[in-house]
Amino acid sequence: MKRIIKSIVIILLLLLTACGNASEEKAKKMLATHLKERYGEEFDIRWGGRDGYSTPSKKVAWFQFDIVPESYLGTNKLYDKYYDCYGTVMIRKKLFGEKLETPRDTYSNVLLKEQANEFYVKKLKELFGENVLPVLEVTGSFSVKNKSFLENVELTEKRRKENNNTPLYIEGGIYIFGRVENDADREWYRKQIYEFVQFMKQTGTFEYVAMQIKILDERCLTDYFDRNKLELLEAKQKYTTSKDYLEFREKFFKKCNNEYEQMTQEEKNIKMDSFNKGEFNDYGTNTYFSLYHMGLTSPKFKDSEPRDKSRRKEYNSIADVQLLNSVKIMYEEYYRADNGDIIEK
Known part of the structure; x- marks a missing residue:
């Protein structure tokens, strides 16, 4: 019995360790993959970070970053706010930590x-x-x-x-x-x-x-x-x-x-x-x-x-x-x- 309880505790600890909090690095990688698959071009994932808000019933959180198509580099579009866009990766709260959701973007x-x-x-x-x-x-x-x-x-x-x-x-x-x-x-x-x-x-x-x-x-x-x-x-x-x-x-x-x-x-x-x-x-x-x-x-x-x-x-x-x-x-x-x-x- 003690062996079973010990095994359950170890599994729970592994789950908690594996899940944890969503990281900015993972969010950037997920966003970069999403943009490449959707538009067929590479993007520079720039400034941003974690953000969110709380209500009496729930907490909403996400990562948001400025994104720049690499084709804009060296052109007038780079510093023109007409072409500004950003990418967002939602964070879902799970029982054993957080999970990153499917990214969204405004490049479209x-x-x-x-x-x-x-x-x-x-x-x-x-x-x-x-x-x-x-x-x-x-x-x-x-x-x-x-x-x-x-x-x-x-x-x-x-x-x-x-x-x-x-x-x-x-x-x-x-x-x-x-x-x-x-x-x-x-x-x-x-x-x-x-x-x-x-x-x-x-x-x-x-x-x-x-x-x-x-x-x-x-x-x-x-x-x-x-x-x-x-x-x-x-x-x-x-x-x-x-x-x-x-x-x-x-x-x-x-x-x-x-x-x-x-x-x-x-x-x-x-x-x-x-x-x-x-x-x-x-x-x-x-x-x-x-x-x-x-x-x-x-x-x-x-x-x-x-x-x-x-x-x-x-x-x-x-x-x-x-x-x-x-x-x-x-x-x-x-x-x-x-x-x-x-x-x-």
Whole structure:
């Protein structure tokens, strides 16, 4: 009998020793294996550690780490928060210690955003020329088996209906580099934006949209602009009327013009690719070289915001495309009408 009890004690001690607490090293290895199997590429598992919270009924714990695809190393993506992602390994409490659960990650969110950018950029270039930069923030389901953005749109909608999952959201911004020097230019952009909205409707993606569209001065792609853009920022503080600021701005961009005219398309592409996308979607980052802008929100999203129903637009006509002068808005020379539109004084 004593021998049996002794054996049971030894087994229990071995179980307790074998289980113990989940280690950070094991969590990193499990996460690295998961990422390699799911995406077929190597990842650098970086900063992080154990975290969790407690409730009266349970304790929840996990390991979380910043993850970086090795393909990002040596590129602009490495320090761009637009591409930030992390991996999580849940910890389950067991009778004799802890067990690491199947890992999860948010790299799929980054891939979904890139899919959306690639999907829309083809139509954007057809409508506006080569100098366009979509920087979309997309929330939805992603499967590595789906090779197109529309397939993942369908997957998101399917899961929403079956499991009441989070619906698709297409936010962020579309940036068009060009010039608006007269009313004819402005009307041309309105027409092209209207055509882009019709494309989104035809592809079944417009109902998920709440984004901004901005027309930026194409000469901001020059090195001269980069070297001297502080002058534009200081001018915003110096001049108290839009007229004075516009005169300064016109002279400033004329100095950029010669360099811009000599740039090749490849040089322009390199400059657009160099932008920090995470910062670019921050409204204040590019306001000082924005020419016109508009918010593009589907009626579906407006329906969920009772205060904004008066501004609900179907975009069935070009009249619904309202481009606002960024410089004049900056100097508050507009007022808001009863229907929510902004009208020049």
